[in-house]
Amino acid sequence: MRVFITGASGWIGSAVVPELLDAGHQVIGLARSDASADALTSAGAEVRRGTIDDLGVLRDAAAEADGVIHLAFKHDIAFTGDFQGAATADRAAIEAFGEALAGSGKPFLIASGVLGLAPGRVATEEDGQASDGEAPFEGAGARLANAQLTVALAGRGIRSSVVRLPPTVHGDGDKGFMATLVAVARDKGAAGYVGDGANRWPATHRADVARLFRLALEHAPAGSTLHAVAEEGVPLREVAEVFGRHLGLPAVSVPPEDAAEHFGWLGGPVGLDSPASSALTRESLGWEPAHPGLLDDLGKGHYFAAPAE
Template sequence: MKVLLTGATGYIGSAVTEHLAAAGHQVVALTRSAEPRPGRAWYAQSVGDTADPASLAGAVTPDIDGVIHLAPPSGDEDVDAAVVEALAAPLRGTGRPFVYTSGVWVLGATGDAREVPEDTPTDPIGIVGYRPRIERRVLAEAAEGVRAAVVRPGIVYGRGGGIPAILVDRARGQGVPEYYGDEGVRWPTVHVDDLAELFVAAVERAGAGTVWHGVGEPAVPVRDLARAAGRAAGVLASPQAVPVEQAAEVFGPLFAEALALDQSVSGAAARTSLGWRPERPGAVAELVWGSYRPVEVFGAPDAPETDADVAAIRRLVAEVEHAQQNELADRFLSVFRRQDPVWTTGHGRRLSGFEEIETFTRKVLPGATAESTAVYDVERVLFLRPDVAAVNVRQQPVRHDGTRIAGRPEGRPFYILVKEDGTWRVGAAQNTVVAD
């Protein structure tokens, strides 16, 4: 399909472009100027501006097989309605798809209801007050022979962007993680690459007049997200609740209300009917171990294969942390290769061979976290070969609530990892305590 995409240069649009192209579609990006954009996976550009509906005349040419409208709303209902008219009119009577982007905020607070579905009546908060009327305007195109559909994303994360990036920046700037409103606030979330795959599915096969929730996790406690954002920012402190009125001084009243909105939203319909499979790490895991905490990488090309290896290395170190924090000897031992691993502990104990490491682990790990534990963050990865990596890790002592223990020294684990049968494992390890 040749797909006209508005908002193609944005956070979500960039991901949608990549996934459309990977699925074999040709992306025609609607841009404000014809200036080339190197590095974009676009088939072509079409000049137009969604802030000026008149500029969209002729954007949907006869060879356009479908439209995905991702550009953000203008804030003017009449303008947004005129944009829908300009993009949808050329599709009438053709059965070609028109996919409009809304959002779960049109549902308002969901209260005690668990994972509300797409047929839940809308109750929009102020920042999206007129959006349900635009949704209805889009869905009415189904009666005109347009395969019109609406996608409502949850809070989008991943690739270091979206609203969670605000939490990271605030934690770094304020020195304490923040969340807004009540402690029980929950956000429905979706990874930007999972969401992009939903847009591909919608333009390919969503039925006319349908609404889809782009939600991977239905209700993530925002306090957990705030703590994870603090971890990404290097701030190990208890999250702090910020009243909506105080948040409004920073973000404005409309956005502050949105940040404090408690929702539990289902994304099951897209899984069942469109075959959508959101499989990326959850929002908390992505904040702690993913794109919000960059890793210095040396000795390997800037390529998807390197990104995949770094992600796998981070998962291995996350497994070390999880096994240590929960005193899981078998899981801790699983990170080592079986053939001749070596490990020097933080107290200078030299262990050689898997059996010696196993004996030591099973003796010292039970009860080791009775009073405190530690968090592990990958800081640098040097690829000595494609299948051998030297990894610097920062180990910080924390209480069981995740707060930093002041005055206790950090550790600097150093791992030599070996990739065997596609899996990274520890071949050698040196735990070094930082001395002031």
């Protein structure tokens, strides 16, 4: 297939691109900068210049491709407090792809998340299909609505799928939640966890996530929701204890009422108990994660290299 990918040079996309190329697919990646374009060219992909705000570019690229994987998300503004704005831009892109792909039967995949889907119990692929309930943190409801929109595109003749990611897709080079929490620990002089730290986050190695995206592109049924979850739930206290050992800092409990002050914008998510299963995904696509779990990956030490001066 000729596959158009947004976010192709990002953390997930830069693993998905070689996964697809190695499987014999052609890749056209959206690039908003010269650096992104150079990275895609070096990886063996073609380049389409633009951003996810360039809706005409998205429509044209989708129409010319055999499938689309939408990974781009405005994390730069989401991480600084405007999650709603990032989700609104994401919805516009999804609608543009829907217009271009309607009636084609082509695969269309987006990335979403499992965090906060079913707090306190193990979430499954069947959760979050309706819009009832309160969002667990600001902006989460809007992104869930975007996933529901994508699933509904199956009714317009598109083989649409939502791949829900755990809050930590880990590996060497990760600059996401785990790297942010390491930076917070350094800044505060302690590796914190909320309350007793028994709350759990699911986790998956980046290479395993990339393989699931390929399998979904090739085989996922229309309207499917998939969980890219290798570990159902890793207790955040155990994560903080690994941080503490590598950084030479104490692992300490942060009262829930102080979480926002201690962790900043991560104060809400880091206290969630949000385990998730991928049993239905594994059964449907034969996906079996094969790379190290989160604690083993943290134990390798690459998250704790001294920051550049």
